[in-house]
Amino acid sequence: MRTFIVAAFALAASLAAVPLSLAQTPAAAPAAAAALPRTPSPAGAEVYIISPKSGATVKGPVLVQFGLKDKMGIAPAGVKFDNTGHHHLLIDTDAPTDMSAPLPATDHIKHFGKGQTETTLTLTPGKHTLQLLLADQNHIPHDPPVISKKITITVAE
Ligand SMILES: [Cu+2]
Secondary structure, eight states: OHHHHHHHHHHHHHHHHHHHHHHHOGGGOHHHHHHSOOOBOOTTOOEEEEESOTTOEEOSSEEEEEEEOTTSEEOOTTOOOTTEEEEEEEESSOOOSOTTSOOOOOSSEEEOTTOOOEEEEOOOSEEEEEEEEEEOTTSOBOBSOOBOOOEEEEEOO
């Protein structure tokens, strides 16, 4: 009986701790991430890759320039301002299926949280895909997402 009581107490204590731990560790809790509000994007918002052009063969390093139509503007990460966001460059990867969670920072998803509008990439020779995805101050894509066409380039030897 004593064992049961201890176990029941431990269970009650861990249940009581759940909301607090979820709130403090969003990365460990998809449910908490989904609860973050998404930022609306205005109708007609459009992000696109100015250069290189899709299908181009280029020599490295590759200068990639980011375009954003005037419905939206750029703001650094962490700064909340209507109709703004910062660029994310998806390199050789598909867009995440879950657009309600903050974008991770990986070798394939680069954040430009200072508000940069271009970057220089060192890519291996061969074909690569590039795609731009705007996200809000919390790195969460807008609703609906503002995402460019995916382009394919070939980096020459
Ligand atoms: Cu970001």
